Amino acid sequence: VRDLAVVTTNGNADEVLAGLAERAAGAAQSLADASDEQLAVALSAMADRLSAAQDEVAAENERDLDAAQRAGMSPALLDRLRLGKDRLDDLAANLHLLAGTPPMVREIPIRELPGGLRLVERRRPVGVIGVNYEARPNVTIDVASQLVKSRNAGVLRTGSAAIGTAKALHQHVIAPALVQAGIDAAVIQIVGEPGHEYAEALVRQPGLIRLVILRGSGETTARLGAEAARHGVRTLAHAEGGGVLYIDTAADPDTVRRLVKQGTDRLGVCNRVNLILVTEAVADRFEPLIRGELDERGIEISAAPLSHPIGHEWALDTGHEATVTLLRVKDELDAARIANTETSGLAATIATEDAGTARRFLDRYHGTGAFWNATTRLLDGFKLLAVPETGINVDHMPGPRGPVTFADLYLRQYLVMPG
């Protein structure tokens, strides 16, 4: 299946992307028509081939790592680029899990209509979905498997540093697994050229790729989102992240300690605690406790007067990831207002033992995840819904919002048939 792996046209980025999208679109029907069993076979076969093709993939990954190291990539990013034995095992386990996950609901009976007709809500594949993601080889498998599970064709673009590994994964794992299941391997296309112009081209193929999932946050994502909007292409994205932890008068100190600890267990992720809000009246009681817990983990506090916007996302501030902003607020309504207006609206927690206060905060906060005495780190498709997430969307729109999973990636159609 070598010839299916990657198009390596030397034309400009838009031409390359249009070509890849056309190939994916041409094959899409094969995936739309596949049975649930075929999908399960394809996903299980990917898992098996991850082990079988381990050497070929490792060799390409080593080449990517060498090149990245020579180019001065940071140790943290090099670690994300590495596709070691542990990650391969995790990926295989996730693939088997996804293969066994109940298939997407495709037809929902709604009601009988006059004249002996019946109305069914049908969920159809979107078509060709674009996905842009960082230089992490495991995401190639992750995303490809979720597109297959949702019967959507896709054009995948990884960060330039991981392209070699992505191509190897496509050639030795994804494509042959699809063929084994009787599905046209061209449904998954990989952008094989390095360079950010390919990410920009990915989001401006309105007739071919109507929806692009932008993984990861930051300025690049924001810029790609704006470029997509200009071309009438829709995106599922969270250009900014950062969890909020609000500590109410009636918070339990042990719960606050647990939430600070759980919320800062990883500092480079979007759903970590980024901003802590403490009720003024109890600030003197809770701030030392928060400081102690953060000190222990080597995390600094940025307190008023702030030299940055309230919602500044530390996870994206290289070298300053180990920082949390701490502010005093009047009450739970003030906290919800700040979380709504000064942050991305990803997720927020209220720490309180008072159910009424919790309800008031949860009723006012309109982010994608609202948590009571539970960490914002739970905002994750797998943790919440037991299926991997394709991406996170913080758009204030009807449709998939928060963690987006394969089960969200469908078009609604009304079907009317004789009874």
Place this chain on the structure above:
Amino acid sequence: VRDLAVVTTNGNADEVLAGLAERAAGAAQSLADASDEQLAVALSAMADRLSAAQDEVAAENERDLDAAQRAGMSPALLDRLRLGKDRLDDLAANLHLLAGTPPMVREIPIRELPGGLRLVERRRPVGVIGVNYEARPNVTIDVASQLVKSRNAGVLRTGSAAIGTAKALHQHVIAPALVQAGIDAAVIQIVGEPGHEYAEALVRQPGLIRLVILRGSGETTARLGAEAARHGVRTLAHAEGGGVLYIDTAADPDTVRRLVKQGTDRLGVCNRVNLILVTEAVADRFEPLIRGELDERGIEISAAPLSHPIGHEWALDTGHEATVTLLRVKDELDAARIANTETSGLAATIATEDAGTARRFLDRYHGTGAFWNATTRLLDGFKLLAVPETGINVDHMPGPRGPVTFADLYLRQYLVMPG
């Protein structure tokens, strides 16, 4: 409540729209917090006030009609502008129906999470929704009532000819009904200035109005959709419409007659039959029958060679509404391909007695409504789902698609709470 009715700033259109949106946003919480009972009271009160304020509304409507007539408006449009006794009665009946419709599902338990937590999917109001619609006064009530039912604030802009009536309806019906239910009347704002620049300003308030529903189809809608996209504002719209009727080899002649007749009962609507596709092999048998049925109704046929695009929408072609395009196709797959690529993807019917052929067509066609031996005229929120539609969306996107009703106008939020 006179002062709540309409802002009449003399600033430019963007300033006026931003002002209206801010007023609506400022009041939105009052609607978000309202109980189901309050919503029912507000809707019933609107119905009652439609009768009570009949004279005031009729006087304004007469003024709008006089002005439109003097400006040379066509009789068909004048008829749509008229808010007579019959329409008021219909509106009141619809309001009572909507008041009695089960309220939106707001919390759906999903599952238990580790640590004694439970996960709930919550459906929250979107915030401020913009709506642009033609010069039909009944739509003001229709749209306002659906926004109230879905707990969304709104900025409503009607065609310039109907603004007087819209203001009267707001002042004498909508606002006092909201106040009667204990809801801030400012949640519904009416654009009180004539001129298309206000429609353009409505779709470019990204921070304030993130979603705009564009009713009606045609070039204006397409242009507004593009302007919205450029500003990162999402729209629910169908810039083009037009139903497709495909006649298969195994079609029943009586069914074909019925579908032609039902599909052309009104010629100015988007879900009427616009394009008839007949299988080549049986064209000689079915075409005379189709011609006969259309002739009887004074409808012309545009046949190959066409002097217009295949999907040309006759409903929008003033003076040529009484036309249907007729084409021969190879089979049901060819028909589905044409319906997918040459039309807006609103709705299509297959006429056949063969279940296998029907399934193949319905599996391939990806428009918002797919019908088997049933007319595309059924593509309508009320006919399909027994609730009025807020608008129709033909976007190829996850989320509300096809007829959009109040129950679609929500934001998904994941809520995690102690068990």
